[in-house]
Amino acid sequence: MGMKKDYEDIPGTFVFDADRSREGYHLNQFCISLGKQKNRDAFKADPEGYLDKYPMTPEQRQAVLDRDWNRLLELGGNIYYTSKLAAFDGINFQNLAGLMTGMGVEAYREMMLKGGRPIEGNRYKSEWGEEE
Template sequence: MPEKDYEDIPGTFVFDADRSREGYHLNQFCISLRLQKNRDEFNADEEKYLDKYPMTAEQRDAVLKRDWNRLLALGGNIYYTSKLAANDGINFQNLAGLMTGMGVEKYREMMLHGGRPIDGNRYKTEWGDED
């Protein structure tokens, strides 16, 4: 049984107080990219720029690999991590396509046709293979 009821929502990382604390430095890095001077510095030497933020090794690795879903699992806020995506020329719709594994066009088509069906997607326990 999950520690929190909402941990049973498949494909979702709820950004709660615990995740906020865990991702504080990661999110501070991401939001710093709202300024051009910071984007320029980050793009010139990503690893050196990341040294300014005391992230975990796992968070740092997720940034460098642009592992979008892992960033959320490690406390990233989608609105902040999207600043990193924007720095890479990825808009929010395209980011969602990447994060779902569907790709941009399939994701767009799904959303234009009402989104994902809820059957089998409301709770992980509906899948039968989750603890």
């Protein structure tokens, strides 16, 4: 990745910028391919073989196989494209958010209905007093 960016200090966030876009190009191409039924059928029949079409890094490939949603974003996945993989698994966007936060669907839904996470302690990782 390129230079350190101020927004990397935002906790729990992987900003999809130009660097992540380049890093995740093949990962995102795979995910977007799942928009077509013939590709979903091919991926379901032979996940490993289907992934061979996309020259992803070993880490990206493993994150796909593990359905490691946050790792997919960290490795350059775009949330709108990676949600195609979730949809392939029958996971809607709200449920995906619940999984990604570790809160579960109902707790996540309740939090969002109450206005989301509080700002205090969630604005910057540097406020936590921990070294990265």
